[in-house]
Amino acid sequence: MAGQPFIAPSSALDRRRLGKFEVLCRLSAGGMSQIYLATQSGIGGFRKLVVLKTILPDIGGEEDFVRMFLEEARTTAAFNHPNIAQVYELDVDSGELFMAMEFVQGCTLVEMAKACRAAKEPIPIGFTLQSVRDTALALHYAHSFTDARGRKQIVIHRDVAEKNIMVTYEGVTKLLDFGIAKALGRSSRTSIGMVKGTSGYMSPEQIRGEPLDARSDIFSLGVVLHECLTGLRLFHGKTAEE
Numbered sequence: 001m002a003g004q005p006f007i008a009p010s011s012a013l014d015r016r017r018l019g020k021f022e023v024l025c026r027l028s029a030g031g032m033s034q035i036y037l038a039t040q041s042g043i044g045g046f047r048k049l050v051v052l053k054t055i056l057p058d059i060g061g062e063e064d065f066v067r068m069f070l071e072e073a074r075t076t077a078a079f080n081h082p083n084i085a086q087v088y089e090l091d092v093d094s095g096e097l098f099m100a101m102e103f104v105q106g107c108t109l110v111e112m113a114k115a116c117r118a119a120k121e122p123i124p125i126g127f128t129l130q131s132v133r134d135t136a137l138a139l140h141y142a143h144s145f146t147d148a149r150g151r152k153q154i155v156i157h158r159d160v161a162e163k164n165i166m167v168t169y170e171g172v173t174k175l176l177d178f179g180i181a182k183a184l185g186r187s188s189r190t191s192i193g194m195v196k197g198t199s200g201y202m203s204p205e206q207i208r209g210e211p212l213d214a215r216s217d218i219f220s221l222g223v224v225l226h227e228c229l230t231g232l233r234l235f236h237g238k239t240a241e242e
Contacts, residue, residue, distance in 0.1 A: 018052055019093045021100060032056060032065055037103070049103040050088065054096060066097065073099045075155055076178045078147055083138035085166070085174045104174045109162035109228060117231070127167075128228040134173035135165050135221055142178075143214040156212050160220035161198040162227065200235045207241060 016023050021038040028035045036052040055069055073090040080086075086102040107115075109131065116123050142155040157164075157178060164177045197206055203219040206212055226234045 017093075018054075018096065018098050019091045021050060021052060023052065027051070029056065032068070038100075040100075051101045051103050052098050053101060054098045069097060069099075072178050075153075078153070079141070079145070081138055081141045083134045083173050083175055084141065085176050102174075104166045104168055104176070106166050106168035106172075106174075109165045109167070109224070112167065113162065113228070113231070122231055123228050125229065128225065130171070131165060131167055131173045132221060132225045132228070135160070135175050135224070136218075138173075138175040139214070139217050139221065143217070154214070156214065157217050157220075158206065158212065159197050159201075160217050160224065161201045162224055163198070165224065199239070200233060200237070 018036075018038065021040050024037045024039060026034060026036050033053050033055055036054070038050050038052045040046075040048045040050055055065055070090070073087055076084070076087040077090070085104055088100040088102070090097075090099045092098070112127075113123060139157060139160070142157060145153050145155055147153050155178070157175070159177060160175075164175065166174045166176055168174065201220045201223050203212070203216040206216050223234050
């Protein structure tokens with residue numbers, strides 16, 4: 001789930017095992033979790049690349065973060081859509097909670113924008129329109145999701161931004177990271193005074209901590225569309241409120 005995963009600095013190497021997976025290297029780390037490239041091996045030379053997502057060690061004992069991690073796994077494990085990265089399983093090894101996810105070989109829209117800037121070319125309009133269209137299809141699936149028992153489980157992503165949209169080398173768009181997603185009707189805050197999301201992409205109601213519906217994700221996707229087409233940030237404030 002990151003571009004150019006095989007070009008990893010030596011400091012990111014972390015050869016160990018987590019459950020049945022062999023960890024090859026760390027791909028990235030965020031505010032709540034870290035992402036590893038790993039392999040799953042089997043008989044007859046079977047070998048499959050996967051991504052493992054774990055909670056950062058210094059927050060692994062905090063109940064709120066563990067709850068968010070488990071909720072992400074439960075939410076996305078039920079999804080089956082070509083434009084949403086799949087979750088294969090959730091497991092624990094020596095007290096370390098992790099989920100195994102689809103390895104998306106490609107780059108994020110952030111990395112695409114950097115490559116285009118380096119080449120002094122705009123992001124191709126057709127590429128932008130297809131990526132945004134496919135992300136919209138993924139969001140529609142989440143916004144209208146019905147589980148296997150026929151129960152409506154409408155899910156709001158709440159962090160639609162270029163960093164969470166990947167395009168494979170074959171041109172398939174994948175929406176990533178439902179880590180702060182919420183089923184409609186649940187609280188949009190993780191704790192008092194703290195609203196989760198990416199500054200510059202959140203809808204006004206998300207910034208204010210108000211109840212959200214599908215329109216909030218569509219607002220964020222509109223920001224992504226604007227920035228990919230123009231190459232410029234839409235909102236320039238230094239804080240989320242600005």
